[in-house]
Amino acid sequence: CACLGDFTLDDAHMMMMTSQGMTLTSLLFLCPASLFGSSFAPARVKALCPSPRRMSTRGGVRMDLSYDGLVADLKDLVKTKECGPILIRLSWHDAGVYSTGSLTGGCPNAVMRFTDGGEGTFGANAGLPDVALGLLKPITEKYADAGFISNADLWVLAANVAIEEMGGPAITTRFGRADAEDSSASVESQVGRLPDGDKGVDHLKEIFEPKGFDAKDIVALSGAHTVGKCHADRSGFDGFWTEEPLKFDNSYFTDIVNKKYQEETTAAGNPQFKSTSSDTIMLISDLALLEGPFKEFTEKYAANQDAFFADFSAAWIKLQENGCEGLREAL
Numbered sequence: 001c002a003c004l005g006d007f008t009l010d011d012a013h014m015m016m017m018t019s020q021g022m023t024l025t026s027l028l029f030l031c032p033a034s035l036f037g038s039s040f041a042p043a044r045v046k047a048l049c050p051s052p053r054r055m056s057t058r059g060g061v062r063m064d065l066s067y068d069g070l071v072a073d074l075k076d077l078v079k080t081k082e083c084g085p086i087l088i089r090l091s092w093h094d095a096g097v098y099s100t101g102s103l104t105g106g107c108p109n110a111v112m113r114f115t116d117g118g119e120g121t122f123g124a125n126a127g128l129p130d131v132a133l134g135l136l137k138p139i140t141e142k143y144a145d146a147g148f149i150s151n152a153d154l155w156v157l158a159a160n161v162a163i164e165e166m167g168g169p170a171i172t173t174r175f176g177r178a179d180a181e182d183s184s185a186s187v188e189s190q191v192g193r194l195p196d197g198d199k200g201v202d203h204l205k206e207i208f209e210p211k212g213f214d215a216k217d218i219v220a221l222s223g224a225h226t227v228g229k230c231h232a233d234r235s236g237f238d239g240f241w242t243e244e245p246l247k248f249d250n251s252y253f254t255d256i257v258n259k260k261y262q263e264e265t266t267a268a269g270n271p272q273f274k275s276t277s278s279d280t281i282m283l284i285s286d287l288a289l290l291e292g293p294f295k296e297f298t299e300k301y302a303a304n305q306d307a308f309f310a311d312f313s314a315a316w317i318k319l320q321e322n323g324c325e326g327l328r329e330a331l
């Protein structure tokens with residue numbers, strides 16, 4: 001349950017609560033909703049008392065674990081390793097298999113930890129079980145292995161910290177996702193669940209609409225390509241989408257709208273488009289955002305970064321929570 005936030009208890013509340021045998025110390029560990037009702041804003045609940053802390057033993061050394069410490073460690077990882085984009089992709093591909101169409105099921109459950117089969121072996125997830133989880137390993141061992149947070153929640157939080165650290169919006173993270181116990185918890189295939197970069201409008205709709213996303217959501221989520229790059233040894237595509245691949249902003253959309261691109265073929269034989277004015281690329285699925293129901297939102301986000309951030313945040317939270325039940329506001 002979240003701790004009390006950046007407010008003080010008025011005298012009336014203090015008198016009432018102490019008369020019922022509650023001390024200020026005990027109050028600090030009550031849920032705000034139990035004190036003030038369910039309408040109390042969770043965003044206000046943070047600063048008065050320390051974040052939840054737990055003791056863990058690692059290598060014979062006792063460690064004091066806290067939410068603030070976890071976030072600080074994730075921020076440091078993003079800064080020192082410049083790995084924000086792959087942490088976003090890790091969360092996206094863990095959650096993105098969810099579907100309610102002809103294919104059903106799927107949820108963010110960190111099943112890519114297992115590479116004997118299932119999602120840990122999907123071609124679309126190349127680089128995630130080894131590179132992404134390798135980067136996260138010290139934090140995983142410190143916090144997830146100690147039972148402080150599930151791997152699935154850690155991946156969500158890591159992505160959200162990365163987005164904000166790279167200049168993007170602050171994303172609300174809720175907790176309570178359960179970890180898969182083995183690879184059998186995977187969905188059957190990436191086909192029909194994760195998008196292909198060499199396909200256009202109809203494919204994007206076929207993939208995202210069964211997840212509950214409309215045209216606006218599809219364009220907003222595609223904006224995550226404002227960071228990172230395509231790796232030829234993973235996807236067969238090659239190159240950066242934007243000129244500042246570690247800055248989360250709306251340049252992906254301004255590039256789509258304003259730059260000219262020429263078709264090319266990668267060494268792996270994949271079709272993509274190279275900018276005529278910079279060393280950046282777009283995929284068929286990226287330039288599809290200039291077509292049909294997507295165009296108005298692409299142009300909107302190119303002109304208004306705040307609008308992109310707001311719509312991305314809403315769609316991203318939905319993606320990360322699809323297939324989940326009973327999520328809570330605090331760790």
